[in-house]
Amino acid sequence: MTFVNQSALLAAGFPARPDFGENITFIVVGFVFVMCVLIALSLVTSAIGAGFVRAEKRKAAQQAAAAPAPVASAPAAKTSSGPFDAHGVPEHIPALIAAAVHVTLKGKRHRIRGVRVAQGGRWAQEGRRDIFSSHRVR
Incomplete structure (x- = not known):
């Protein structure tokens, strides 16, 4: 067909x-x-x-x-990283901030005195201010 x-x-x-x-x-x-x-x-x-x-x-x-069975060992003691843990900031955040500051300042000496979590809606408010200020009012 x-x-x-x-x-x-x-x-x-x-x-x-x-x-x-x-x-x-x-x-x-x-x-x-x-x-x-x-x-x-x-x-x-x-x-x-x-x-x-x-x-x-x-x-x-x-x-x-x-894989061979792992050998049991004593649990490692948690070390405190100073003032950074007092405000509930994860331990890797201060290291990231220090690395960013080091790169930004091109190796100049600096000291980070503390890191803490921002309270309130200041980040959102700052973001809105930044967006609104980037537009021209007619």
Whole structure:
């Protein structure tokens, strides 16, 4: 069968002037077909993802079985980093700030006396002020 004959057979099943009910039926059947295809694609991709997760777990279990058991040691004592912990700032933040200041000052001597978490909405307020001041009022 040629393409013309196939399309003629397909078109023979549809009326030349469909009424409202036939149009709605055609739209609903098309929508249901598209949704079924999307659900099937979703299930296939979920199954593929589950396969990858299962393979990763199997690989991790094999690596854990091959690795020697860790030797138990005494827990390390937590060291205090001075005034930085008093205000609830994580320990890595002062190091990041010190590195940024060092780069900005190009190696000049500096001292960071303390770091603390800002209270209130001052950061948001400053951001709004900065945005509004960058626009020209007409």
